[in-house]
Amino acid sequence: METPYVAVDVDVLERNLAGMAASAADRGLTLRPHAKTHKTLEIARRQIRHGAAGLTVATVREAEIFADGGVGDLFIAYPIWPSPERARRLRELAGRVALRVGIDSLESAEALARAVGPLDVLVEVDSGHHRSGVRPADAEALTAAAEKLGHRVRGIFTFPGHSYGPGLRDQAALDEARALVDADPHAEVRSGGSTPTAELADLGPLNEIRPGVYVFNDAQQVELGIRDFGDVALTVAATVVSRTGNRVIADAGSKVLGADRLAFATGFGRLPDVPGARIVALSEHHATIEFPDEPPARGDVVRIAPNHVCTTVNLVDELVVVSGGAQVDSWRVAARGANS
Secondary structure, eight states: OOSSEEEEEHHHHHHHHHHHHHHHHHTTOEEOOBTTTTOOHHHHHHHHHTTOOOEEESSHHHHHHHHHTTOOEEEEEEEOOOOHHHHHHHHHHHTTSEEEEEEOSHHHHHHHHHHTOSOEEEEEBOSSSOSSOBOGGGHHHHHHHHHHTTOEEEEEEOOOGGGOSTTOHHHHHHHHHHHHHHHOTTOSEEEEOOTTTGGGOOBTTBSEEOOOGGGTOOHHHHHTTSSOGGGOOEEEEEEEEEEETTEEEESOOHHHHOOOOOTTOSSSSBOTTOTTOEEEEEOSSOEEEEOSSSOOOTTOEEEEBOSOHHHHHTTOSEEEEEETTEEEEEEEOTTTTOOO
């Protein structure tokens, strides 16, 4: 195939899906994986077959696409602000699937009640990531206010995003559990669980987890020590087009790998087959890779694990499905660009 292209090893994918499903089931946790990672109907259906109760999504458009694809239970984990058109779409969605949405303020609860009507909602709690969400101590008041507006408050949720850093996972998991207990230990739904913290979640403080990246894993998960390269199901195939000394240029730049690079990352992605190599610079269509020893020749194809797999998937139209090194299928990225 012409490079660059995004390949998914279906055997590794299946192992990742089965592993997380079994881990959640063994602990009595509901699994509601976040589909913004894969944006793909075929993977969503596999997650449901593995026992997921439904899916988490980030936008109304993602919810519409997965509802059209047959997923009947969806949680929009986002504090939606309803424009008139978005309100119409939410009403239509709520009429055909089991739908929950996130709220994190009285103003958003009021706006949803006015524009859409009563909804099933979860109150978002800030457990230390300091993005959106109320303080745990304020969750009870927001719950009461939302119920007065007619919403059905089904529980609380949080995202321990501060787990994305070396040595931070254990503390983030503790923060997550503490925040949910402090907010409402008896809530019907107590939802959390990023991919780094999902395996540390215990029934009690949480009863639902929403990991996303676990389906593919990526260079960030490897560098955090959460997974190893054998768990990485998605890679970008790129051809070496130039070479100088131990440095080569491959034809996969930021327009397919994405430009994300957190402070702890050692490069702009990693090469699973050459762990000592580093992507030292990234342009739109160039990846500059330094090799510890003899680099590949011009025309050779290398596999690159992106730093942040979610952004890579959103940059391409299809995923090339491989098994044993051979293409066996291709899957359309159905929710690509579904940002509204």
